[in-house]
Amino acid sequence: MSHPLVPEVEKMVKNNDVVIFMKGSPEFPMCGFSARAVSVLKAAGIEKPASFDVLSDDDMWGALEEFTEWPTVPQIFIKGKFIGGSDIIMEMYERGELQEQLKG
């Protein structure tokens, strides 16, 4: 039994090169981890990632959790692939891997 909104999540991550599911928006993050992830993306040259505010929609949040089986937000997708949360994105940026993935 899969969550009815999982296809919506899939559509969103397929149709956008970079997507961040977060608390709040890139302009007004509502959580420190989400804010940190947005600034890492910005540092890597992604000024305006597609974003979804999980606080605005519990159903989509539920679908996202089921889709990735990852318990925390933010969650970042690049080219349809789930990359991780704020720790992973930060570490990948420091290793230069994030920039590589955004290029490739």
Next chain:
Amino acid sequence: MTADQLKGRIETLHPGTLAQVTDLTGTQDHWQVTIVSQAFEGKSMIEQQRLVMAILKSEIDSNEVHALTMKTYTPAQYEKFGPKP
């Protein structure tokens, strides 16, 4: 879960795995962990972290481990990107 228990459990990942654990709050439920393991070879960072979460699943599910911040490295990645003394 004590620091030694956590370290011991993580080091069951693969022979030769090294884990350094820090209790962030003194309450034995918020941990920062650095792990170097051959089990991580060929895996993305998210896959590496999922491996660690899998061996701690019961403690995470029961909330005995409430927060876990991880840095994961293969031996080669640690050589290249690990903290320098």
